[in-house]
Amino acid sequence: MSEPVIKCESVYKIFGENAETMLKEANGNVDAKTFQENGCIVGVNNASFEVSKGEMLVVMGLSGSGKSTLLRCISRLTDATGGKIFIEGQDLLNLNNKELIDLRRNKMGMVFQSFALLPHKTVVENIAFPLQIKGINTEESIKKAMNMVKLVGLDGRENYFPRELSGGQQQRVGIARSLAVEPDIWFLDEPFSALDPLIRKEMQDEFLRLQEKLQKTIMFITHDFDEALKLADRIAIMKDGIIEQLDTPANIVLNPATEYVRKFTEEVPREKVLLIEDVMDSTTTEDIGDLKVSKDEIIENVAEKILTQEKTVAVIDNNNNIVGSINPTKIINTVFGGRKNNN
């Protein structure tokens, strides 16, 4: 496997006067309570994970659980108190100022919950801003920015000011700005949380469409579990600065690591999350019907087809080889009864 794009090793972020000495004394055993008594707030507590190229990691957690702080550590908007962070193999915390700026100018893009647009610049100027900061001349940068305007579907509004746009449109500008320098790594901090539910759904779909086209390495932050399930390749669930579980949506739903995670998964409609692969029998029986379904399908999408069958259905992989089978009763169990299986 190739090198991970983002790699965190025991990252800590602790706010407070003598955070560093306290962390050293704690010897890797950070307890939020004792720290709080000493005037320190634990933002991120021992986070270790990797994100590989083209993957979308969604960090999920309630407000105040340290999601933004984790993201700020990885983009080095704040310096982590302890641990190591590698971006494409470079030790992030050892970069000097110039290298850091270079990294941000070429490799990273970030989208913010409150949009964080520059109020004095028009749509196209906002999008061209990172390019101009990089030193690209006005004409060129405006031309590139116009392409981005088209990409996010704001053509015709390029000369509007942010205050003249709706929330959804403003966030489109935010997205376009973060993509303007064609970064490899894309950070999004609750980008759709400030939007209405309908617009949010529209933006999520649009976001998936963009990602299909662009294939960035993404860290996406949300407090909405449904959103996480919808978008994620893998989900990290945070609580009080600790990553409680990091896994694929299916595994999180099927095998919650802690009580806290299980609570989230309880209400989740499984058929929307699980793939055929997750519930199939890997043994093939003789009694197989004509219908074949791909192992990568989400159950919901093929459930109806399977349920109309009398016989067991064959499951195939990308190369049309049969890799397993699935019985209609299994589907019924998953949809209606499966919820208590994992207690």
Add this chain to the structure above:
Amino acid sequence: MELFKKYPKLFQWIFLLIVFFALCFAIDVPETYKFIRGQAEFVKDPNQSTFVFLGKEVRYYAFDVFWRLPPLLGWLPIWINDSLFFLMNDWMPMEFWNEDTQEYKTRPLVLQITRNLTAFMTFLIELIREILLGGLETIVAFTSWDWIDANPWAELPGLPWTIVAAGSAILAYKLGGRGLAIFAGLAMTYISIFGQWKPSMQTLSFILVAAPLSFIFGLSLGIAAFKSKRVEKALYPILLVMQTMPQYAVLVPALVLFGVGDHAAVIITMIVAVPPMILLTLLGLRAVPPEVIEAGRMSGCNNWQLMFKVLIPTARRDILIGVNQVIMVCFSMAVISAFIGAKGLGFNLLLALNQLNIGLALEAGLCISLIAILLDKMSLAWANKQVDYFGNLNFFQRNKNSLFFGLIMIVGIALAYFGSIYFKEYNYLFEVPHNKGISTADFWNKGVDWIFDTFFVYIKAFNTWLIVEVLQPMRALYLRMPAIATIVLVVGAGYLIGGIRSALVVCGLTLFIALSPWWDRALVTTYMATFGVIVSCIIGFTVGTLCFQNKHSTKFMLNVCDIFQTFPSFVYLIPVMMLFGITDTSVLIAVIVYATIPATRYTIEGLRSVPSGLHDAATMSGVTKFQRLFKIEFPLAFPHMMLGLNQTIVFALFMVIIGAFIGTEDLGQYILKALSDKKGAGIGLTLGICVAFIGLIFDNLIRTWVDKRKKHLGID
């Protein structure tokens, strides 16, 4: 008892008032007490007592300590004076190279520094002045007089007025479009035709140096304070005092340090104009949302880019208010610094006022106001300018303004040349001389005379009534307060509003004034300011509320406030002197007009700040307009309005002090006197601090109250 429990604060206030009045009645006026006119404190009088402190002898009239505190701080002005003189004349003498005599000379360090600063300022002013009006100083500065004699072609005249007028119109067009261009062109033409060209350009050159310098210094110091807590902490008390320090008072010490002339005026103007710029910069930078800063960082900004491309543009609204303030202060100072020998319109204005030539004063005042409004609008337009990226322009379209200006240059010079042939005596196409323009002064003077003749009886009657029935008794009441009673009242109010901390701050400020030799004077200043503030608030509040009922009138009123605010403070004295001559009434009316501006503005802005959601909710629950106004809008807008009261007090105090020019018997009179006193620096500065402290007492009380109230209402 029930009531007492329900309104504990109310009873505390009543108790405070009872104590205050009890003290007032218990302490008799000493028989020897009289209000001291002139500068009697500094005349030897056998009735005076003396004490010696730090080697300085202080003379004063001794009273019962309850009636008036002894001036224990009387040595302070003398001491400030001596220190200043020591600094200037004896401290750290060093060898400095002298260009003129080509040898080393021994000079005290401070003197050398101020002289260099002075030379630098003079150079800048002369540079602009000579472009506009012609002259040789700048060229000589780079070469020598001998060189000029050898090369007579270098004796260039200034720009003809036609070029300057057209040039400013083009600049205005580039910045703000056609409307502004027409205004600029007309204003400049007016100034020229009415023979005010030379003084106007002198004033303009002064402003064009003072305003940008103040802006740059204010912005940089604001940034420094934003970046470093320590700088902020060091600056903050100075800024606070400077905000309420009357401009007159700064003149006097500057006179000692920098001498007389335009350069000193520029330096003083900077001292006055920089503090509000710093405060507003800091305020604006603080208000930038952290996510915007992070977005800037993630876009790859280095510190420099972050500051100038993200932070400052985002904080633009507040910074622009700062620029507006800088321009306002600069024009105010352009007039006031005529007292220390600045040339230009201000000087003419003061001279005309002194001779009671209202017509001439009016003309000068109008010109200075026109330039002020023009510069204000132009700076605003500049900041709001937008770039069009999509217009496909060719070379001529892109450079049409510069090309047009080039053309104007040629035409203007040609015109001026023909003018020099055509006009025998004065070349009107080059510059209309001061006394050869159209003058409306006679017309105005006749008008004034007519008003006086026609309405004399009424004006006089009103004047007498106001003075005898209102002002005199009010003043007597203020002076009748025993010092100890006043202090108890002020400190008590501080305690009730802001607890022990506020009480201590207010107590310190009051004690400083009470222990200075000018408590009586301070009382008179306070009385005039109080009267002005009360009337201004009533007017401002009413007008503001009425205007708020309609969108158009709201906008109109705010615009009116904007324009009025741009007028230099001295201009307000012209019409009132026209009507009421040299009396306290004149000063008070000027105070009222001037202080009504912030009162009105803040009333409107306060009402505006009420969330529209509440507005709708109230309407839906079926309240009438009046109920809505009194039950919802006023209570919610009140904190913001109180900040307006704060500004109103500062404006009123400034105007009262300026009113000394007309002749009032308050602190201002002494400040004005200190200007012509050899040892005035210490006195002027101490007096200024006294006035500033009066302002700060109210400032502290109001601000503390507003903060509490806002927390209570849950606003921001």
